Amino acid sequence: MSQGPDETVMNFWDEVITDMEATAAEYRDNGWDVIEVHPGDVTPLPPDHERFGLDILVPDDEFDTVSEAVETEGTSFDSFEVFRASTGGTVFLVVAVEDKNSGQVVLVPAFYAVREASDTLAGVRERDELPINLRPLSVDEVVAFEPADPGPLLPPGEK
Template identity: 25%
Template sequence: MPDDVSDPRTDRRRDPDEVQTDAWKQTLEDMEAIAEQRRDDGWSVVTVMAAHTDTVSRDMGDDDTFGLVHIIPDNYAAEFASTFDATEFTEYLAYGSDIQGYMYAVTEFIDSETDRSILLASRYDMTRAEGMVQSAEEEGVLYTHVKTVDGTVLGTFEHESYAPLIAKPNASAGR
């Protein structure tokens, strides 16, 4: 590609005005505020930050796995793995905003029986999520998969109601 022609996908990832940087900082602050409120209410809370999140459709891999795939750093893996149990964490809440086509979100996995919560901060490109959304609509469910960098699956959560996780991006420049 000639030097004078820009690639729109590359241009989106640049952040000269720090809008995306500020959105990520705000997402982490939101996660900590939610965690603090839960702890004040007597809950046990684990906070996790995704290093990377992909929107995966059924036709992207060797199997039918689809949904949000969060890669978490190893320093979060042990605590997440020892806390998360798909049979106990049966509810979720999603908090987020779309900023320049990226979803900045905190997903809260909830075990209301024992007042436990796992908060997962993430950012994913909604402009590349069409296949994932189509897979979810065809199946009537969306999955969240949490993995380590080496691909070890630490947990999978099934979202029967998933609209908050796939909000359509808009052209907003800030929160």
């Protein structure tokens, strides 16, 4: 049974959030409209789950902002930049999901323990996809982003 992230992981997570904020500032300096999300929990879900991939719980107001941006006519969040680091068997990510036409970007920080995500990672190898599912506390709504290439989301050296 998992006991949650240890102190080293949480310290590194603080650095990831700082990196996301710096990335947001760079995007803004380049004229992008930036939406930052601040996950409350990240759970890797296996392929037999209805929401396979990374399940990311975000505050309701941030979910509403992302949902509205995605549902806006003419938007297409289909370009991805992934910033990845790995330490102590944990992969840390900042995923930038871009809509180049509207100049909007959603920044999603996440992390997962490789050992605890083994079923999810096996599913990625089978399906060649790793959806990123943002959801509010209720599971009634989900915004899913699906990078064309899941490789940058995997532990370094995989795929």
